[in-house]
Amino acid sequence: MDTRLNRKVRIGDLLLEKGLIDESQLKLALYEQKRSGKKLGKAITDLGFVTEVKFLAIMSDYFGYPFIDLSRFRLDSILIQKLPETQARRYRALLLSEEPEGMLVGLADPTDLMIIDDLQRILKKPVLPAFVQEQDLLSILDNVYRRQEQMASIAGELEGELQSSDFDINAIVSGSDTSEAPVVRLLQSLFEDAVQVKASDVHIEPEETQLRIRLRVDGELQEQIMKEKRVASALVSRLKIMSGLDISEKRLPQDGRFNIRVRNHNIDVRLSTMPVQFGESVVMRLLDQSGGILSMASLGMRAAIQKRFEYLITRPHGLILVTGPTGSGKTTTLYAGLTQLNQAEKKIITAEDPIEYRLPRINQVQVNTKVGLEFSTVLRAALRQDPDIVLIGEMRDQETAEIGLRAAMTGHMVLSTLHTNDALSAPARLMDMGVDTYLVASSLRAVLAQRLIKKLCPHCTQPYDADIQEKAWLETMEVGCSAQAYKHGRGCHHCHNTGYQGRIGIYELLEMNSDLISALRSNDNQAFADAAVKSRYFRSLAMSALDYAREGVTSLDEVFRVSATLEGEDY
Numbered sequence: 001m002d003t004r005l006n007r008k009v010r011i012g013d014l015l016l017e018k019g020l021i022d023e024s025q026l027k028l029a030l031y032e033q034k035r036s037g038k039k040l041g042k043a044i045t046d047l048g049f050v051t052e053v054k055f056l057a058i059m060s061d062y063f064g065y066p067f068i069d070l071s072r073f074r075l076d077s078i079l080i081q082k083l084p085e086t087q088a089r090r091y092r093a094l095l096l097s098e099e100p101e102g103m104l105v106g107l108a109d110p111t112d113l114m115i116i117d118d119l120q121r122i123l124k125k126p127v128l129p130a131f132v133q134e135q136d137l138l139s140i141l142d143n144v145y146r147r148q149e150q151m152a153s154i155a156g157e158l159e160g161e162l163q164s165s166d167f168d169i170n171a172i173v174s175g176s177d178t179s180e181a182p183v184v185r186l187l188q189s190l191f192e193d194a195v196q197v198k199a200s201d202v203h204i205e206p207e208e209t210q211l212r213i214r215l216r217v218d219g220e221l222q223e224q225i226m227k228e229k230r231v232a233s234a235l236v237s238r239l240k241i242m243s244g245l246d247i248s249e250k251r252l253p254q255d256g257r258f259n260i261r262v263r264n265h266n267i268d269v270r271l272s273t274m275p276v277q278f279g280e281s282v283v284m285r286l287l288d289q290s291g292g293i294l295s296m297a298s299l300g301m302r303a304a305i306q307k308r309f310e311y312l313i314t315r316p317h318g319l320i321l322v323t324g325p326t327g328s329g330k331t332t333t334l335y336a337g338l339t340q341l342n343q344a345e346k347k348i349i350t351a352e353d354p355i356e357y358r359l360p361r362i363n364q365v366q367v368n369t370k371v372g373l374e375f376s377t378v379l380r381a382a383l384r385q386d387p388d389i390v391l392i393g394e395m396r397d398q399e400t401a402e403i404g405l406r407a408a409m410t411g412h413m414v415l416s417t418l419h420t421n422d423a424l425s426a427p428a429r430l431m432d433m434g435v436d437t438y439l440v441a442s443s444l445r446a447v448l449a450q451r452l453i454k455k456l457c458p459h460c461t462q463p464y465d466a467d468i469q470e471k472a473w474l475e476t477m478e479v480g481c482s483a484q485a486y487k488h489g490r491g492c493h494h495c496h497n498t499g500y501q502g503r504i505g506i507y508e509l510l511e512m513n514s515d516l517i518s519a520l521r522s523n524d525n526q527a528f529a530d531a532a533v534k535s536r537y538f539r540s541l542a543m544s545a546l547d548y549a550r551e552g553v554t555s556l557d558e559v560f561r562v563s564a565t566l567e568g569e570d571y
Helices: 012-019 023-038 041-044 051-063 085-091 113-123 134-145 150-162 168-173 182-196 231-243 303-313 329-339 374-383 399-411 425-432 437-443 466-477 514-521 525-534 541-550 557-569
Strands: 093-098 102-107 125-133 201-206 211-217 220-228 254-262 265-276 279-288 318-323 348-353 363-368 389-392 413-418 444-456 461-464 484-488 500-513
Touching: 012 041, 012 051, 012 413, 023 041, 023 318, 023 389, 041 134, 041 389, 051 125, 085 093, 085 113, 085 134, 093 134, 093 265, 102 113, 102 182, 113 125, 182 201, 182 211, 182 231, 182 279, 182 363, 201 231, 211 231, 231 254, 231 279, 231 425, 279 541, 303 318, 303 329, 303 444, 303 500, 318 329, 318 399, 329 348, 329 389, 329 425, 329 484, 348 374, 363 374, 374 389, 374 399, 374 437, 389 399, 399 413, 399 444, 413 425, 425 444, 437 514, 444 484, 444 541, 466 541, 466 557, 484 541, 484 557, 500 541, 514 525, 514 557
Parallel strands: 102 125, 318 413, 318 444, 348 363, 348 389, 389 413
Antiparallel strands: 093 102, 201 211, 201 279, 211 220, 254 265, 265 279, 444 500, 461 484
């Protein structure tokens, strides 16, 4: 241990000696320290006299401890969790690596001897302190631990209540004083974790001996196992109460929704229950209302496609379709378009199932099949309400499609979604539903197909050399592209070791022209495909993904994944 730790460090004098601050700045920092209770170093950096990186570099040099930039350090999440979450947060400590002479530990304050002594007692190994930026450290603790210990502790407490000899589960989950009830705190912790990692869905799945909780992040599920299997019934019952559902009905599926506020985010939750072998499975779709509706500019469309799509939706009449599989962002695109069209002089009516975002000035109708309020029923009524623009959440059947197409012929702009693999398949899908060819040819103006691809994590992106098989595949996509440079993510704590962080849309715009309409009327599929490829704004989804790979936004794996899905059958 450096002997300099055994005497009080006069940080102010040290910074004065280095010429980083002057006497007046030191006096102001000392006043701030006394007023706020912060440490002097924190006060100096918060006041902006010295950057945190520069301050830590000075401290590192003085004490002889390394200063580690966590954003560039390769972390081991398994090693990190060898220090329990409670102690990691209490001491602001992060296990970095296991060295022959001891454990390298990143600390917010490596000068605190008591912290080092306590950590050595807990780890039963010598501690090698290192300076790290506190905010980076706290962010990593949130990413790695993700409240798992907290949730496990609350689940254990709830399990204890449920194992009491005489208990009423309804009283436990719906009592008047529930703010501190374990089931409420467990759900709060679960939602906080979901919001933190930007999960789109939460799955609660009871099994014979355990409870499985899975969060869908960037399209993929991440899971946590809870041994307290009896907790599932309490969680489901509490969620049913929040959704206004029947907690006594466990034999039939139910749907509901509720709104919660988590970490300053207003979250709209759509809930679906389904009876399974060992209880009820629950899936919740999380919609963050706090950020507002995305604008067209934030969707990730290429400038040329965005400009053309914005032009098309402002035309006085016609049908615009947005296609793609479930979860590809179709609704988000339509809402962005509606936001742009939402003006005082335009009457807009929507038929949705469900209504995902509430928009001012727009007449939004929730489809309710239980009472016979189908898309077609809403659409007929909407056309008698003198609309300029009509949005149909989805064209599911012949009746809805025909009404929408006829509305487009008679002076209305109609926007809708359709489940097809790509833009070229959309007209054929409408005709497969039984819609007359002349209706499609006369009313359809454009089809926008889309997918969401994962973006490379900016913190761990590095060059990638394609192998022989990948290069051969690239050459089939476009001659010469195998020789270009590509990137991939090696995985880090920022992206939970996946190499990806966030998603971006890829788009394929097919605008109907005379050649396409002629091929459609003559039912010539090959001529239609040839005319599509030659059309001005058309670029396939696979090529759009490849463009992003060339720019280092995504990986070749994502390009190949998109290409593989396009080779399959239509959705």
